[in-house]
Amino acid sequence: MTQTLALIEEAAKKSALLWVQGPTGPSRALWHVWHAGAALVVGGPGEQPVDDLGLADGAVAKVTVRSKDKGGRLVTWTARVAELPAGGEAWGEAVAELKGKRLNAVGFDSLEERWARECRVLRLEPTGASDPLPSTSLAAVPLPTPATTRRPMPAALPRLLRRGRRK
Incomplete structure (x- = not known):
């Protein structure tokens, strides 16, 4: 069991x-920080969406860690979800760690106040159980999105761009 926890960490x-993968909703990629034996995640308005996953205090989630260089699955483990109450000592430690790793944050100076007011800080603690790597790919159909792929460039655009350089 300690080998499994060491691999997860x-x-x-x-x-x-x-x-x-929470009790409900799709499996979702979430940025996190590993601190004090658990993964810390922040979600809510202006951050990553976590509400549709059913990650409530005391829930169980399935967590898969990918390889940073190749992107392949390294380990899948079961986590116990704990929601840290805003303003508590554990919340303060978690937010300090998360804030240091939050890239491109809007309103960085008031980030802690916004997280306390609007967001949820979750602690995903390994239970010690890990799943064996599956023999299939587990590929799934992508979720519906309004995003589109790049469309071909209009045929007249190169001529319009050339004409603009001559002036």
Whole structure:
């Protein structure tokens, strides 16, 4: 069991993303910070969406850690979800760790106040159980999205661009 926990910790420390499957909703990639034996995640308005995953205090989630360099699955483990109450000592420690790793944060100076007011800080603690790597790919159909792929360039655009350089 200690080997499994060591593998989970090492893999999670080296990977910036976790794939989290909650009791409800799709499996979702979430950025995290590994701290004090658990993965810390922040979600809510202006952050990553976690509400549709059913990650409530005391829930169980399935977490998959990918390889940072190749992107392949390293380990899948079961986590116990704990929601840290805003303003508590554990919440303060978690937010300090998360804030240091939050890239491109809007309103960085008031980030802690916004997280306390609008967001949820979750602790995903390994239960010690890990799943064996599956023999199939587990590929799934992508979720519906309004995003589109790049469309071909209009045929007249190169001529319009050339004409603009001559002036």
